[in-house]
Amino acid sequence: MLPAILLVDDDATTNFLNQRLLSRLSVSPQVHVALNGAEALSWLQACCQQAPETFPVLILLDLNMPVMNGFEFLEAYQQLPAAPRQHTVIVMLTTSTLDADQLRARQLPIAGYLTKPLTRENIATVLRDHFNLPPHPEFAD
Numbered sequence: 639m640l641p642a643i644l645l646v647d648d649d650a651t652t653n654f655l656n657q658r659l660l661s662r663l664s665v666s667p668q669v670h671v672a673l674n675g676a677e678a679l680s681w682l683q684a685c686c687q688q689a690p691e692t693f694p695v696l697i698l699l700d701l702n703m704p705v706m707n708g709f710e711f712l713e714a715y716q717q718l719p720a721a722p723r724q725h726t727v728i729v730m731l732t733t734s735t736l737d738a739d740q741l742r743a744r745q746l747p748i749a750g751y752l753t754k755p756l757t758r759e760n761i762a763t764v765l766r767d768h769f770n771l772p773p774h775p776e777f778a779d
Contacts, residue, residue, distance in 0.1 A: 639664060639665065639666060639667070640665055640666040640695050640696055640765075640769065641666065641667075641668065641691075641692075641694075641695055642666060642668040642669075642670065642692055642693070642694040642695060642696075643660060643665065643666045643668065643669045643670070643694050643695070643696045643697070643698065644669075644670045644671075644672060644678060644681070644682070644694040644696070644697045644698070645657065645669060645670070645671045645672070645698050646671075646672045646673075646674070646675060646677075646678040646697060646698065646699045646700055646703070646708070646711065647671075647673070647698075647699075647700040647703070647731070648673050648674055648700065648703040648704060649700070650673075652700075652754065652755075653671045653673075655755070655756075656669075656698065656731075656756050657669050657671065659756060659757075659758070659761070660761070663758065663761060665761060665765070666696075668692070668694075670694065673703070674703040674704055674705040674706050674707075675699075675703060675705065675706030675707060675708060675710055675711030675714070676705045676706040676711075677705070678697070678699075678711060679706065679711060679714050679715065679718075682694075682715070682718060682722075683718065685722065686718060686719050686722055690721070690722050693722040693723075693725075693726065694726060695725055695726055695727065695769070696726070696727050696728075696729070696764070696768075696769075697726060697727070697728045697729070698729055698731045698756065699711065699712070699728055699729070699730050699731060699732075699748070700730075700731060700732055701730060701732035701733075701734050701739060701743070702732065702733070702734065708730060708732065708743070709742060709743070709746065712728070712743075712746040712747060712748065713746070715728075715747070716747060723747075727749045727750075727764070727768045727769070728747060728748045728749060729748065729749055729750040729751070729752055729764055729768075730743050730748050730750070730751045730752065731752045731754060731756055731760075732751075732752075732753065732754060733753065733754050734753075735753060749767075749768050750764065750767075750768070752764075
């Protein structure tokens with residue numbers, strides 16, 4: 639189980655469904671939501687200052703959002719203190735299948751690029767590949 643996850647997506651329905659899936663699979667007791675990159679960055683800055691232990695270990699980041707998109711967020715994210723960031727995995731979770739978006743994303747500090755929707759299989763892969771967590775019984779069909 640991961641201590642905290644941050645979902646960054648401007649779509650309320652997507653956030654609801656992702657929260658529900660993560661909860662049903664008991665992936666984390668804390669799933670926070672930000673509706674754009676600026677909101678996520680503000681929340682992460684507050685974590686750094688007030689409660690570093692709540693800094694998420696996994697960020698699922700949408701690409702196309704108003705105010706601050708995923709690319710802008712990733713560039714600004716690198717300015718946060720290094721200590722909390724060193725244990726955080728960022729996975730781009732987007733509808734974009736453009737090669738140019740994937741190439742640009744891979745040049746920034748992300749661990750993976752997934753196409754929406756978030757699925758049980760995607761979560762299992764992220765947990766196995768980035769957190770060395772074995773498959774949980776709830777992930778079985």
